[in-house]
Amino acid sequence: MADADPGLNWAARRRQQARAIQRRSAAHAAAGTTDMAPAPFVNRAGTYTDPVRFAAERRQLFGGDIPLVAGLSRDMPNPGDRLLFDETGVPIVILRGKDGVARAFLNMCTHRGARLAIDCTPSARLTCPFHAWTFDLAGNLIGLPGARGFEGFAKADLGLVPVPCSEWQGLIFVQPRAGATPVAIEDHLGEFAPELAQLELGRAEPVKAGEMRAASNWKFALDTYGESYHFATLHASTIGQTHFNDMCVYDRFGPHHRVSFPDKGALALASQPEADWPEVDYGGVHYLFPNTVLFIGSIEPGKGFTQIFRLFPGKSPGEMVTKFAVYAPTGVQSDQHRAECEFAFDATAQVVSTEDYVIAANGWANMAAADPMTPVIFGANEIALSNVHRAIADRIGLSLD
Secondary structure, eight states: OOOOOTTSOHHHHHHHHHHHHHHHHHHHHHHTOOOOOSSOEEEETHHHHOHHHHHHHHHHTTSSSSOEEEEEGGGSOSTTOEEEEOTTSSOEEEEEOTTSOEEEEESSOTTTOOOOOSSOOOOSEEEOTTTOOEEETTSOEEEOTTGGGGTTOOGGGSSOOEEOEEEETTEEEEOSSSOOOOOOHHHHHGGGHHHHHTTOGGGOEEEEEEEEEESSOHHHHHHTTSOOTTHHHHTTTTHHHHBOTTOOEEEEETTEEEEEOOBTTHHHHTTSOGGGSOOOOOOEEEEETTTEEEEEEEEETTEEEEEEEEEEEOSSTTOEEEEEEEEETTOOOSHHHHHHHHHHHHHHHHHIIIIIHHHHHHHHHHHHHSOTTOEEEEOTTOHHHHHHHHHHHHHHTOOOO
8 A cells, every 4th residue: 555655754744734724723813804806707608507628627527538546545554455536437346466566457357348346345366256257366268168168369368457556655547548558646736735634534434424415416515614604604603603604715736726714713812922822734625627526624622533534426417426434543442432433434424415505506506407508707806716716617628608
């Protein structure tokens, strides 16, 4: 497995970043301000409903050109472990080899196309349920019943079809298409790379996972992760109690970003010398273009959780699914810690599915019934949303006008 570089002091970097965010949060709390774009941005309903744009997104964002997060290293830590990645419509199986390397292949027997893996049960080989062709963890064909019927074919030419796959700093990426070219992760991440590397995701232990669906465009659902303008209204009984409404600390890294939402304790810091401020754990919402949100949260000082949301479009503009998982950042410390991480999963899933995604579904239905040119207004205070939509439009080559 690929872990963070032991020669780098990521913990010290996280402390520095946490203090810098804390400093900006206190300033915003004292002034009643927030990070903002230079001006509001006018989007259009058609951005969410247009089938031509939707097809371009499926093709350009989820069709194999861009690395997508398939999971974390400790989702499959041991030889023989596997992950399934079907969300883009290309069936992929990711296998941990005997050499510890994660490799991805089309989840398809090279005999007559049958699906090989139907679940994530570990195994030292894959055996086709149709005719028992058998493949090792490196994708090589090692078992060929009735070999006499396949004279003229070399086993070496009948291995599984590779898919670009790379493991980087605890994240497993695939590009959902056939091909053996390595994934150029750092090219994709650019200046965002150290912000993700410092999370040391190679140490994160999976605790609980599931999925959330909504009758909405995937981008409408994604929008709900990028602003706190709705906290006091939509989440009045949860995060609206503990965090400021319409306040954020925003940092952009190309098409990616980090956004932090100050809690109400930030106001008290403004009247205290910084030397008296408590040390806080690093946290925030990290958006990895085009579809992944990583939230680093804290249960109490020194004990946290990591949540990962991977949003995928469905078969039509009004369908989407979110693959959601929670992890213990440095491993589960105790039964209580596990229970706390599970509670964080359950509480978040409840809020997102019954509040955010209900709004997303209802809003998308309204947009689907509206003229495609109907304005959708992002305030300057919704800076993350406007930048995400611009980045998506740039990538697919379709204007937002």
